[in-house]
Amino acid sequence: MSAQKELDRYYDMVEEVITELGTRAEQCRTLDTHGEVIPGQWNLAKGSAKILADVYTTAEGLSYFCVAAPVMMITASDPNKLYEKLLKLNHQMYSASFSINQGWVWLRILRECEGMDKKECRSTFDRVGWYADQYDDMLKNEFGGSVT
Numbered sequence: 001m002s003a004q005k006e007l008d009r010y011y012d013m014v015e016e017v018i019t020e021l022g023t024r025a026e027q028c029r030t031l032d033t034h035g036e037v038i039p040g041q042w043n044l045a046k047g048s049a050k051i052l053a054d055v056y057t058t059a060e061g062l063s064y065f066c067v068a069a070p071v072m073m074i075t076a077s078d079p080n081k082l083y084e085k086l087l088k089l090n091h092q093m094y095s096a097s098f099s100i101n102q103g104w105v106w107l108r109i110l111r112e113c114e115g116m117d118k119k120e121c122r123s124t125f126d127r128v129g130w131y132a133d134q135y136d137d138m139l140k141n142e143f144g145g146s147v148t
Contacts (some may be wrong), residue, residue, distance in 0.1 A: 010055045017122045046129030068108035069132035072145030082143045107132045
């Protein structure tokens with residue numbers, strides 16, 4: 001199977017799962033600045049959490065599936081207590097983890113596409129959505145982060 005056909009198979013799997021979650025997959029597709037669909041990218045919501053999904057191939061030819069949620073912008077003057085809290089929460093979660101990128105706290109799961117079945121794809125969405133919805137308001141209230 002060609003690399004693009006394999007990637008298309010994962011695109012289709014993600015769209016099936018998004019549909020199972022009760023959202024029309026075509027409405028979740030990410031658009032570029034010209035309104036064109038960006039293949040392999042979707043945006044949806046779980047409660048108060050935004051969820052971004054991405055299926056992509058690296059320069060080395062490896063395909064990955066990432067589901068991530070921007071939790072909050074870091075606004076604390078001394079974020080060390082937030083970082084400690086995130087590390088403690090990381091230890092309690094299954095598969096998912098918090099990370100920091102460009103001043104934002106993210107919650108995500110990143111895995112190889114190879115070997116992923118529909119059940120694993122669904123559990124990735126469920127897990128990121130559940131954790132992000134559980135922790136976003138709690139962390140913003142405790143540490144004063146923002147979502148804009």
